[in-house]
Amino acid sequence: MLELRFPVTPDDHAVIDGVQLARAMIYNAVRLLIPYVGGCPGCVNIIFDKVANGALNDIHEDLQNGEKDGVSYVVGLEGEKRDEAIRAHLAASKDTIVALLESDNVGQCH
Numbered sequence: 001m002l003e004l005r006f007p008v009t010p011d012d013h014a015v016i017d018g019v020q021l022a023r024a025m026i027y028n029a030v031r032l033l034i035p036y037v038g039g040c041p042g043c044v045n046i047i048f049d050k051v052a053n054g055a056l057n058d059i060h061e062d063l064q065n066g067e068k069d070g071v072s073y074v075v076g077l078e079g080e081k082r083d084e085a086i087r088a089h090l091a092a093s094k095d096t097i098v099a100l101l102e103s104d105n106v107g108q109c110h
Helices: 018-037 041-064 079-092 094-103
Strands: none
Touching (some): 018 041
16 A cells, blocks of 8 residues: 655635645656656656646546546544635635636636
8 A cells, every 4th residue: 555645724714725735746647757757858748748637538538427526635634624715725625716717718718
């Protein structure tokens, strides 16, 4: 078994920022691929793109099959309090998410 740990701090709503956590996880995922391509930056990009796009295709298939559940990590809250914390976190994150979506938007999102 492999256990990974990431230094994360919950926000004011007790929610872990999924964007920051995803970036840290992606950083570590890319580092796992470096030995396979001898540290070549161009090859790292190519192999990561292939692996990531495979995962994205799987997610797209899940979404098309009606599986729309995502993952949010909340510290110390359950039930309705947990749901409220997630809603508050997502509302507080809206500007950041809009900026990310608009940065390279080519009409692919809502």
